[in-house]
Amino acid sequence: MTKTLRRDMLMTQIVREDTKWADDTTSPTYKVRVRLGYNWGTYLFVSYNPRDLEPERTDATPRTVGLDGNVPVAITIGDHTYEIICIS
Numbered sequence: 546m547t548k549t550l551r552r553d554m555l556m557t558q559i560v561r562e563d564t565k566w567a568d569d570t571t572s573p574t575y576k577v578r579v580r581l582g583y584n585w586g587t588y589l590f591v592s593y594n595p596r597d598l599e600p601e602r603t604d605a606t607p608r609t610v611g612l613d614g615n616v617p618v619a620i621t622i623g624d625h626t627y628e629i630i631c632i633s
Contacts, residue, residue: 550611550618556580557608557620559601560587573599577629579610579617588617591628598622 558578563571573595578585601622611619611626619626 550613552609552611554607555610555617556605557610558585558605559598559603559622561598561603576632577620579620580605581615581617586617587632588629589632591630593625593627597625 557580560576560578562574562576564574565571575590575593575595575598577588577590579588609621610617616631617629619628621627
């Protein structure tokens, strides 16, 4: 039996924090902040194409978030749904 996720429209924010490597190159890295009640949590995308996220808004924006209980596990950004994991 598969678990059904609840989907809610929550305030989210995409945060770009480029990763700087030892050879002085950078890679685009993104995190997502999700507001649950009064609290914001920061999460990582499991897999994504940075080019899909570049044109997206980075201010607080309502987006569809899949929840397992009160834990965000997926987020819809544009035409894509991304799996997310908790980091804080």
